[in-house]
Amino acid sequence: MVDILHSVGIKTSSPSDVYKALTTRDGLAAWWTNDTQGDSKLDAIIQFRFNAGGFDMKVVELDPDKRVVWQVIAGPEEWVGTKIIWDLRKEGDYVVILFKHQGWREPVEFMHHCSTKWATFLMSLKSLVETGKGAPWPNDVKIHDRH
Amino acid sequence: MVDILHSVGIKTSSPSDVYKALTTRDGLAAWWTNDTQGDSKLDAIIQFRFNAGGFDMKVVELDPDKRVVWQVIAGPEEWVGTKIIWDLRKEGDYVVILFKHQGWREPVEFMHHCSTKWATFLMSLKSLVETGKGAPWPNDVKIHDRH
Numbered sequence: 001m002v003d004i005l006h007s008v009g010i011k012t013s014s015p016s017d018v019y020k021a022l023t024t025r026d027g028l029a030a031w032w033t034n035d036t037q038g039d040s041k042l043d044a045i046i047q048f049r050f051n052a053g054g055f056d057m058k059v060v061e062l063d064p065d066k067r068v069v070w071q072v073i074a075g076p077e078e079w080v081g082t083k084i085i086w087d088l089r090k091e092g093d094y095v096v097i098l099f100k101h102q103g104w105r106e107p108v109e110f111m112h113h114c115s116t117k118w119a120t121f122l123m124s125l126k127s128l129v130e131t132g133k134g135a136p137w138p139n140d141v142k143i144h145d146r147h
Numbered sequence: 148m149v150d151i152l153h154s155v156g157i158k159t160s161s162p163s164d165v166y167k168a169l170t171t172r173d174g175l176a177a178w179w180t181n182d183t184q185g186d187s188k189l190d191a192i193i194q195f196r197f198n199a200g201g202f203d204m205k206v207v208e209l210d211p212d213k214r215v216v217w218q219v220i221a222g223p224e225e226w227v228g229t230k231i232i233w234d235l236r237k238e239g240d241y242v243v244i245l246f247k248h249q250g251w252r253e254p255v256e257f258m259h260h261c262s263t264k265w266a267t268f269l270m271s272l273k274s275l276v277e278t279g280k281g282a283p284w285p286n287d288v289k290i291h292d293r294h
Contacts, residue, residue, distance in 0.1 A: 007259035009291025119266030144156025
């Protein structure tokens with residue numbers, strides 16, 4: 001098993017601003033993909049779409065202002081069964097996110113791609129909280145061709 | 148052992164443009180850090196500096212237009228002994244980079260930080276080759292406070 005790891009520091013006095021961006025449909029749609037549907041309550045399913053494809057995530061842990069965990073229940077086969085873990089903590093004028101996309105079976109080329117994409121989406125989340133404007137799909141940062 | 152993985156596609160007909168950006172002092176200084184010194188020939192040492200700190204890399208593999216491998220011989224203790232591996236291949240109008248920072252002993256918080264920073268520097272390299280302008284330190288994308 002191999003994991004994608006990332007971290008960003010978001011300049012805000014309020015961990016709840018970051019938590020809201022991870023646990024409301026409007027928040028998620030403002031940094032990851034405009035085409036976000038579903039409910040972000042515990043045990044609910046959130047559907048993230050990008051053109052035809054995308055991911056269904058089950059919300060498996062919620063600790064307000066501290067931790068969010070999703071389990072991937074549908075999507076590309078490499079993603080199904082993996083977990084997306086968001087840990088938040090306050091540090092001075094920043095909220096630090098430790099991010100983990102855990103449980104890839106193999107370090108395939110698609111994992112390289114997803115790792116770089118996650119970094120750009122974390123920067124989109126940072127921008128959303130700091131400036132009010134993220135860069136969700138379809139206006140996301142392209143790292144290769146149209147992706 | 149755990150690895151940082153990334154991938155970007157750079158729009159260029161010439162793998163050698165990417166290879167040059169990885170194997171010349173001026174190329175490296177234009178996307179990673181302005182304060183790059185040393186020689187990028189096989190078995191030579193390249194010194195990358197950011198303020199006081201930085202990394203010394205020994206060039207351990209060079210396969211023109213295809214592969215570059217550095218071994219970290221000095222720097223933060225978590226980095227020493229790790230390898231940075233760049234694999235290039237042509238794919239349509241793009242040169243695809245598969246990047247690996249291999250051999251971290253533990254998935255420490257600093258590894259999360261470095262993973263996200265590497266993504267921003269890969270985007271800087273992409274921008275350098277595609278537009279002539281990268282974002283090397285000290286004008287790099289900050290992901291947390293001044294870093």
